Amino acid sequence: xxxxxxxxxxxxxxxxxxxxxxxxxxxxxxxxxxxxxxxxxxxxxxxxxxxxxxxxxxxxxxxxxxxxxxxxxxxxxxxxxxxxxxxxxxxxxxxxxxxxxxxxxxxxxxxxxxxxxxxxxxxxxxxxxxxxxxxxxxxxxxxxxxxxxxxxxxxxxxxxxxxxxxxxxxxxxxxxxxxxxxxxxxxxxxxxxxxxxxxxxxxxxxxxxxxxxxxxxxxxxxxxxxxxxxxxxxxxxxxxxxxxxxxxxxxxxxxxxxxxxxxxxxxxxxxxxxxxxxxxxxxxxxxxxxxxxxxxxxxxxxxxxxxxxxxxxxxxxxxxxxxxxxxx
Amino acid sequence: xxxxxxxxxxxxxxxxxxxxxxxxxxxxxxxxxxxxxxxxxxxxxxxxxxxxxxxxxxxxxxxxxxxxxxxxxxxxxxxxxxxxxxxxxxxxxxxxxxxxxxxxxxxxxxxxxxxxxxxxxxxxxxxxxxxxxxxxxxxxxxxxxxxxxxxxxxxxxxxxxxxxxxxxxxxxxxxxxxxxxxxxxxxxxxxxxxxxxxxxxxxxxxxxxxxxxxxxxxxxxxxxxxxxxxxxxxxxxxxxxxxxxxxxxxxxxxxxxxxxxxxxxxxxxxxxxxxxxxxxxxxxxxxxxxxxxxxxxxxxxxxxxxxxxxxxxxxxxxxxxxxxxxxxxxxxxxxxxxxxxxxxxxxxxxxxxxxxxx
Numbered sequence: 313x314x315x316x317x318x319x320x321x322x323x324x325x326x327x328x329x330x331x332x333x334x335x336x337x338x339x340x341x342x343x344x345x346x347x348x349x350x351x352x353x354x355x356x357x358x359x360x361x362x363x364x365x366x367x368x369x370x371x372x373x374x375x376x377x378x379x380x381x382x383x384x385x386x387x388x389x390x391x392x393x394x395x396x397x398x399x400x401x402x403x404x405x406x407x408x409x410x411x412x413x414x415x416x417x418x419x420x421x422x423x424x425x426x427x428x429x430x431x432x433x434x435x436x437x438x439x440x441x442x443x444x445x446x447x448x449x450x451x452x453x454x455x456x457x458x459x460x461x462x463x464x465x466x467x468x469x470x471x472x473x474x475x476x477x478x479x480x481x482x483x484x485x486x487x488x489x490x491x492x493x494x495x496x497x498x499x500x501x502x503x504x505x506x507x508x509x510x511x512x513x514x515x516x517x518x519x520x521x522x523x524x525x526x527x528x529x530x531x532x533x534x535x536x537x538x539x540x541x542x543x544x545x546x547x548x549x550x551x552x553x554x555x556x557x558x559x560x561x562x563x564x565x566x567x568x569x570x571x572x573x574x575x576x577x578x579x580x581x582x583x584x585x586x587x588x589x590x591x592x593x594x595x596x597x598x599x600x601x602x603x604x605x606x607x608x609x610x611x612x613x614x615x616x617x618x619x620x621x622x623x624x625x626x627x628x629x630x631x632x633x634x635x636x637x638x639x640x
Numbered sequence: 641x642x643x644x645x646x647x648x649x650x651x652x653x654x655x656x657x658x659x660x661x662x663x664x665x666x667x668x669x670x671x672x673x674x675x676x677x678x679x680x681x682x683x684x685x686x687x688x689x690x691x692x693x694x695x696x697x698x699x700x701x702x703x704x705x706x707x708x709x710x711x712x713x714x715x716x717x718x719x720x721x722x723x724x725x726x727x728x729x730x731x732x733x734x735x736x737x738x739x740x741x742x743x744x745x746x747x748x749x750x751x752x753x754x755x756x757x758x759x760x761x762x763x764x765x766x767x768x769x770x771x772x773x774x775x776x777x778x779x780x781x782x783x784x785x786x787x788x789x790x791x792x793x794x795x796x797x798x799x800x801x802x803x804x805x806x807x808x809x810x811x812x813x814x815x816x817x818x819x820x821x822x823x824x825x826x827x828x829x830x831x832x833x834x835x836x837x838x839x840x841x842x843x844x845x846x847x848x849x850x851x852x853x854x855x856x857x858x859x860x861x862x863x864x865x866x867x868x869x870x871x872x873x874x875x876x877x878x879x880x881x882x883x884x885x886x887x888x889x890x891x892x893x894x895x896x897x898x899x900x901x902x903x904x905x906x907x908x909x910x911x912x913x914x915x916x917x918x919x920x921x922x923x924x925x926x927x928x929x930x931x932x933x934x935x936x937x938x939x940x941x942x943x944x945x946x947x948x949x950x951x952x953x954x955x956x957x958x959x960x961x962x963x964x965x966x967x968x969x970x971x972x973x974x975x976x977x978x979x980x981x982x983x984x985x986x987x988x989x990x991x992x993x994x995x996x997x998x
Binding site for chain 2: 335338342364369370372374375376377378379380381382383384385386387388393405409410414415416417418419420421422423425454455457473477478488507508509510554556557558559586592595
């Protein structure tokens with residue numbers, strides 16, 4: 313049984329449940345408490361849990377993320393919001409040198425069970441500095457885990473898995489998905505956890521595999537509908553959900569089923585998630601391919617501001633349909 | 641050579657130092673000597689090609705780590721930058737595991753994965769050993785935040801060099817410590833040089849570096865790092881403020897390093913005069929000063945002090961032998977200690993691909 317929740321409310325429910333489960337879970341970030349969250353993901357949690365468990369930080373990303381990393385080494389389980397993942401750059405030393413490497417450099421003596429979460433997307437008319445999509449960037453660092461939910465159910469399940477994980481997990485959300493609604497399992501069904509490293513087929517198909525994560529999954533589903541009704545092409549849509557760990561088996565299985573692949577990725581083409589996935593496919597499923605692997609990424613430029621054209625820079629159903637038709 | 645007047649105050653008479661037994665006073669001396677002998681051995685074998693990377697020696701600064709860490713209660717914690725050997729020995733890490741780490745051996749404290757700059761011993765409340773200048777300051781803040789959050793009475797001593805005070809993260813950490821009332825003591829070990837650039841050429845300041853704390857409403861103090869008794873007396877106050885009042889402090893401990901920023905610092909003798917170094921050795925060396933004091937007080941003789949040096953040198957020689965003979969890491973070792981879940985073979989570690997080798 314299930315009910316309908318927004319992506320935002322599903323995330324909030326996951327955070328609320330984990331605050332209830334483990335007294336060492338704390339939420340911190342800019343405007344997460346008294347302001348109820350810049351995007352209202354944490355709305356009501358400060359009022360419910362109080363200032364010890366949910367608190368506002370100054371605009372000081374390197375400071376408060378480093379603080380959370382230090383606290384996690386002692387047993388606190390900080391969940392830290394970046395108002396935009398784009399602000400990672402001012403905290404990069406903490407996110408990479410400290411969170412990713414402290415376990416290794418200590419020979420396994422330390423660990424760092426933190427979650428850093430927030431939106432990582434373009435498409436909102438805020439220009440290049442606020443539109444970075446860094447999942448491939450962070451997935452490139454051994455020691456880090458990265459996921460990017462596309463649906464409300466996955467958002468709840470992945471945030472809960474991330475909080476319970478004993479390694480640093482960076483959860484990349486999307487401001488354009490926060491208001492989307494979807495089915496989320498009922499509370500009576502027990503803890504709803506989506507394990508890291510497990511992809512999900514969001515639409516079955518036989519002709520072409522569309523492999524994506526985050527909002528690109530939603531764009532793929534729209535494209536798949538157009539391709540079926542207007543062109544008679546049946547696309548399978550595989551939602552990676554988790555970038556690292558990565559569900560390689562699911563990727564190879566869909567490729568072996570359809571023999572044609574279009575990777576859809578809001579990252580830029582150079583070194584994006586799709587670059588890695590494409591490499592794995594050619595390495596492990598070369599003989600299953602009937603056509604070259606194709607990609608739809610964000611157009612390779614800093615994010616443009618203009619609302620008139622920004623959506624064309626990002627993967628969208630029109631671009632995906634056009635790319636699939638090149639394989640036909 | 642100019643003689644320097646003795647300290648105006650005798651901190652040996654402060655309560656925290658009067659509480660020391662004779663053997664504890666000799667213990668402070670012994671630990672400082674052990675650090676120096678360890679570092680001298682490290683230098684010798686670094687130059688002999690037994691180690692890779694950098695070697696940042698603590699020689700000259702021993703009273704800082706020994707004095708401050710001698711005040712540790714059961715839930716006081718420590719974190720420092722890359723010049724970390726003194727702190728490591730002061731918290732009770734063994735010479736063997738530390739030397740083996742620098743030799744890149746499996747028996748090293750970080751299994752040969754961290755090196756000279758990255759010693760850790762969480763079981764002794766020592767959290768590194770961090771390579772990026774000031775990168776450890778928010779971690780120290782976070783350890784202290786954790787103590788307060790978990791309702792444990794203790795504090796975190798977070799060490800940094802004078803070269804770290806101009807990094808943004810340090811100022812962010814100061815602000816957060818004052819704002820959230822975090823039981824942290826930031827300790828600037830001011831050896832006068834950020835690598836090869838003197839304090840005067842690197843920092844804009846009024847009076848002293850620690851005075852910057854006033855901008856954040858934080859208590860501060862300046863300490864003569866050549867006098868282990870002064871280090872203890874003043875640091876004790878800061879630690880009590882943290883433990884009992886959850887108030888941070890910024891301490892500046894004036895000290896000196898005999899050697900360069902690292903052993904690879906080819907200009908170490910160019911940006912400082914020979915007279916400056918010689919003056920420090922004669923008049924400010926913390927080991928020399930404490931030795932004189934303990935002999936004057938009748939706790940040591942020249943012979944017993946020399947015996948402590950000899951024993952420390954022998955201990956360091958044993959550590960070198962241990963490190964030299966220890967096994968090297970295997971290829972398989974490269975791929976462990978990355979994810980907690982993978983190291984513990986948990987169900988989560990079995991889902992999805994975590995590593996991407998072939």
